[in-house]
Amino acid sequence: MIKRLSVSLAFGAVAALALAPAASASGATTIGSVCDDGQVIELVFNGGGNFTPGHFVGGTAIYVTQSIHATREFTPNGGATQVTYFNVDKPHVVGDLVRCNFNLTRVTPTGTFHAFGTSTFFITPAS
8 A cells, every 4th residue: 555655646746635535436546736837736646657647636637747756754653764765757758847846644554654756747738
């Protein structure tokens, strides 16, 4: 479960977040972000891959992940914090890109998961 959250979080969030009702029903992860184009967004991710696209909550745009740079911290209940770094880039970045910052905290039965960093996206137009 922590591994899946680790991969999903890399797609962006800075605001205090909670799982959206529709997302929690489907097992998806919802993450908020603040982007360098001035947008504050929420994206839903329905997969566990590094480059799973995010679906814009409240619209039809798709945020196609181009890179993820994150710090992940897991503090097990009663234990010391474990820190890992996650950096992945597509080899051929395409399109007009937007960079988004995220900061995500989730409390699980085994401890607290915190991740923060940046993701770069290509945004598909609404259809």
